[in-house]
Amino acid sequence: MTRNGRWRLRVRTDFSAAHQLRHYQGKCEALHGHNFSVEAEVAGDQLDAKVGYLMDFKDLKNRLNQVVDTLDHTCLNDLPGFSTCNPTSEELARYIFEALDALLQDSPVRLCWTMVAEKDSSMAFYERCDHASQDDCRRGIS
Numbered sequence: 001m002t003r004n005g006r007w008r009l010r011v012r013t014d015f016s017a018a019h020q021l022r023h024y025q026g027k028c029e030a031l032h033g034h035n036f037s038v039e040a041e042v043a044g045d046q047l048d049a050k051v052g053y054l055m056d057f058k059d060l061k062n063r064l065n066q067v068v069d070t071l072d073h074t075c076l077n078d079l080p081g082f083s084t085c086n087p088t089s090e091e092l093a094r095y096i097f098e099a100l101d102a103l104l105q106d107s108p109v110r111l112c113w114t115m116v117a118e119k120d121s122s123m124a125f126y127e128r129c130d131h132a133s134q135d136d137c138r139r140g141i142s
């Protein structure tokens, strides 16, 4: 059967960490902590023929948690990934995107975006931006 649609899956997790924003003019320049929320969304157009899912939510969340575990209960500024850039929500979303994207190479889905929020009212997204259409966030489509 020919289909025009595709599926997207989104998973959510969180971590706690300390950070300070160098060059920030204000209280965030001092060391402080957040309970960060993290989301990741993937897309694909092939369901597993037997189970009828794109990818097991559990598997996707495990891979996201593998990345997030490298940040949990750390001082983010001390991590190698943030030696030259501030651990802002923006940089954290990019870091998580790149690490998770690598972990999804053997999977049937393509990572679309990641999101990091310090609180419910402020969040940063990092999304794929390559030659393929932004909208065609799936493998094999150019």
Ligand SMILES: Nc1nc2c(c(=O)[nH]1)N=C([C@H](O)[C@H](O)COP(=O)(O)OP(=O)(O)OP(=O)(O)O)CN2
Binding pocket: 021, 028, 032, 087, 088, 089, 090, 118, 119, 122, 124
């Ligand atoms: N674009 C971004 N802006 C800010 C970031 C960031 O990562 N990206 N980060 C911070 C600090 O981490 C700061 O700790 C944020 O604290 P917060 O309590 O949210 O700041 P406010 O005092 O402005 O919060 P209220 O909503 O007023 O309570 C700052 N900006």
Ligand SMILES: [Zn+2]
Binding pocket: 019, 028, 032, 033, 034, 118
């Ligand atoms: Zn902060």
